[in-house]
Structure formats: C-alpha cells, structure tokens
Amino acid sequence: MQVCDITNISRGSFHDGPGIRTVVYFNNCSLRCKWCHNPETISKDNEILYIKSKCIHCGKCIEICPEHHKAAGDSMEFFREGCIKCGKCADACPAGALNISGESYTPERLMKEIRKDKHYFEESGGGVTFSGGECLLKPQFLREVLKMCKAENIHTCIESAFHVPFENIGRVYELIDFVFADLKIPLSQKHREYTGAGNELIIENIRKLSQIHRNITIRIPLIPKVNDSMEDMKDFADIINTFRGGVKAVELLKYNYLAESKYEILGKEYTKFSDSTQSDAYVQSLVSALKSHLTRDLQVFSK
Ligand code: SF4
Ligand code: SF4
Missing domain, CATH: 3.30.70.20 (Alpha-Beta Plaits)
Known part of the structure; x- marks a missing residue:
C-alpha cells in the first residue's frame, strides 16, 4: 500500500496557485537550502x-x-x-x-482531507497544491492522489525544486494543471555552496518539462547578497531563455526573514541573511532588469 509522510496540510492559501488553495507539504527534500522556510519538511524522518x-x-x-x-x-x-x-x-x-x-497518509486518506475544501475551490477557482519538502520524491503516491483529484475535477498544482530524476516528473506531469519551478542560484558552484547540490539537473528538468507542459511559472526566492543583484538577473535570464514555451511567467519572491522561530522549535541552527526584506523599489528594479534580458515576452512579477 502506498503511504507518505505529510508534514502539514494548510488551508486557505492565496499564494500557491490560482484561487484559494489547500497546500499539502510532503516530508523529505533532496536539497539543503540555507534559507529554507520550511525546515520541518527537510528530513525524511519526523x-x-x-x-x-x-x-x-x-x-x-x-x-x-x-x-x-x-x-x-x-x-x-x-x-x-x-x-x-x-x-x-x-x-x-x-x-x-x-x-x-509528519503523519502517515494513504492516498485515500489525503484525498479525504483535500475534499473538505472542494467548496472553496469551486467558489474561487482554486484547488490543491503539493509542496514540501519535495513532492516529486514520492511520484507514485503523488500520481495516485493526482488521479483522484482529476477524477473529481479539482485543479492541481505542484511546487518543486526539481532536483529529482526526470523519470519522477514524467510519471505525474500530465495530471498537473500548474507548475511552480524553483530556480535558486544561477551559477552551479554557488548553488552547491548554498543548497548542497549543483543546479545542472534542475535546469535540465525544467527545460525538458517546458517542452511538454504548458503552464510553468519559475519562482526565484531573492536572498540578500546571494542572488539578488542586477548581475544575477542577467544570469537568471540566460538560463530562462533556454526554456521552451511551457514557461509562461517568472515570479520573484522577496526574502522572508521571519523563519527563525521555526528553527528554534526544531533545535536547528538558523542562517539569517538579513534583518529585513528587499524594498519594493529595489525588487521592481530587479523585475525590470530581468525583463530586459529575456528574449521572450514572459510575465515577470514579484511578491
Ligand atoms: S524525547 Fe520524545 S520522541 Fe524522543 S525518544 Fe523521548 S519520548 Fe520519544
Ligand atoms: S513539561 Fe512542558 S513540554 Fe513536558 S509535557 Fe508538560 S507542558 Fe509538555
């Protein structure tokens, strides 16, 4: 029987896809980003x-x-x-x-939880978003739940770092309506320094998916002095320009400096990159810089 450890099911989100979303956080991640906002999901253990x-x-x-x-x-x-x-x-x-x-769920039990919010999905054009941790590390389980969602006409979305074998993506992509693909640091060596792995596999996976899926938004978490300079925007654009037509938008996420308490309750060390987030004006200048280097007319916005 398929089972999966789910860290949290969060209802009523407006930030993780269209409409009102129920976000399901999977345990376990193949990266170790130093700024991770969900440190409770990183380990495969509870x-x-x-x-x-x-x-x-x-x-x-x-x-x-x-x-x-x-x-x-x-x-x-x-x-x-x-x-x-x-x-x-x-x-x-x-x-x-x-x-x-972390609690163990079967696909049926998880579906029961998702179904509770169907009314909100129908009213708002929302649905369910699978996040983590890394939801693509459990492709068989994810596929089972996605199939049930599709059978009930529930809009589906994933948020992934894409540091997984492409085979995992191939097993589920047809059942996903909307994809958030994280792109963290453009230079691979620096990516390894801050996340524990290079970015070649991630870029290759997004590139392949952009040929066969039609609704992908690239998400870039802006980390002060790590990936939020004008030069970084040029380097990000050079990568995004190699993606195909399935990539429709790029979203810049302002630095979240409030994750410290999560590390405290886990007894883990927290790396703070700044005491504040980037200003609106600065992020707008990054949006303009990124747009100016893109060879396609993609929607670029910030949150
Ligand atoms: S501290 Fe709690 S979780 Fe850890 S071994 Fe003791 S009872 Fe179990
Ligand atoms: S001593 Fe504190 S942490 Fe331990 S069981 Fe009582 S309330 Fe909970």
Whole structure:
C-alpha cells in the first residue's frame, strides 16, 4: 500500500496557485537550502518540535522519557541527542508544547482531507497544491492522489525544486494543471555552496518539462547578497531563455526573514541573511532588469 509522510496540510492559501488553495507539504527534500522556510519538511524522518513558551511545566514528558527531558526553572529542557523521535512525549504533552511533525497518509486518506475544501475551490477557482519538502520524491503516491483529484475535477498544482530524476516528473506531469519551478542560484558552484547540490539537473528538468507542459511559472526566492543583484538577473535570464514555451511567467519572491522561530522549535541552527526584506523599489528594479534580458515576452512579477 502506498503511504507518505505529510508534514502539514494548510488551508486557505492565496499564494500557491490560482484561487484559494489547500497546500499539502510532503516530508523529505533532496536539497539543503540555507534559507529554507520550511525546515520541518527537510528530513525524511519526523521531527520533534518544542515550543518552550507553551510549556506549563506539568512534568509528563519527564515521566515518560527522563533521558531527554529535564525540569529547568519554570519550563522544561529538551535534550535531542539520541532521541528516536517516537513521539510518545508529544502524545503526552497536554499543552501542545511538544509536537511531532509528519503523519502517515494513504492516498485515500489525503484525498479525504483535500475534499473538505472542494467548496472553496469551486467558489474561487482554486484547488490543491503539493509542496514540501519535495513532492516529486514520492511520484507514485503523488500520481495516485493526482488521479483522484482529476477524477473529481479539482485543479492541481505542484511546487518543486526539481532536483529529482526526470523519470519522477514524467510519471505525474500530465495530471498537473500548474507548475511552480524553483530556480535558486544561477551559477552551479554557488548553488552547491548554498543548497548542497549543483543546479545542472534542475535546469535540465525544467527545460525538458517546458517542452511538454504548458503552464510553468519559475519562482526565484531573492536572498540578500546571494542572488539578488542586477548581475544575477542577467544570469537568471540566460538560463530562462533556454526554456521552451511551457514557461509562461517568472515570479520573484522577496526574502522572508521571519523563519527563525521555526528553527528554534526544531533545535536547528538558523542562517539569517538579513534583518529585513528587499524594498519594493529595489525588487521592481530587479523585475525590470530581468525583463530586459529575456528574449521572450514572459510575465515577470514579484511578491
Ligand atoms: S520522541 Fe520519544 S525518544 Fe524522543 S524525547 Fe520524545 S519520548 Fe523521548
Ligand atoms: S509535557 Fe509538555 S507542558 Fe508538560 S513539561 Fe513536558 S513540554 Fe512542558
């Protein structure tokens, strides 16, 4: 039976495709972007999240697992080393301070969740967006769910970093109405430095998909002093110019500097690239620069 760990199902999004979207976050990613906004989805294993401010110091987790939980003043210290992520402490926590990310779903169970929002999809022209983590690392599971969505006339979208074998994409692309393809850093060596892998496979995959799919938007997350200079826009355009007609638009995403708390509750180190986001005026100048280097008339916009 196909099963997949899903980290979160977020309802009512306006940013992840047309209309009102339900966004399904898959566990596991093949990249390690230093600015990742969803660090709880990176690992293929579940994660234990500890929100210290919610702890009411009841001591239940200490009773269950004294090796990893110790009383500390008016809260509890969580020692992660050696934790097997069984989730027993999270199940026992009455305050929602300890949680386990990731739950196993069959395609049918996930479909049941998606179906709950059908009314909003119909009213708004929305649908479901599969994100992550990397949804294309589970192509068989994704295919099953996409088939069910199509059978019920639900609009489908994926958001992917495309660092997967093309075979995975080939198994699902016909069932996807709208694609967000992330392009992170134009130069491969720098891409490797900041994400853990070069960008050749990603570019090749988007290029191939742009020949056979008709509705792709390239998404570029703007990271201060990493990929947000005028020169970077020229380098991005040189790559985008090699894509075929399936690429219809490019979206520049302003830097999100608010992800730090997510790293804290996961006990992971956070890399901050700036205390603020790029100004509207600066991003508009990047949009103009990118447009000026494109050889096709693509829609270029920012968020
Ligand atoms: S997840 Fe399991 S092993 Fe880890 S701290 Fe909680 S109870 Fe202990
Ligand atoms: S079970 Fe939850 S509320 Fe109780 S001490 Fe542990 S973390 Fe705090």
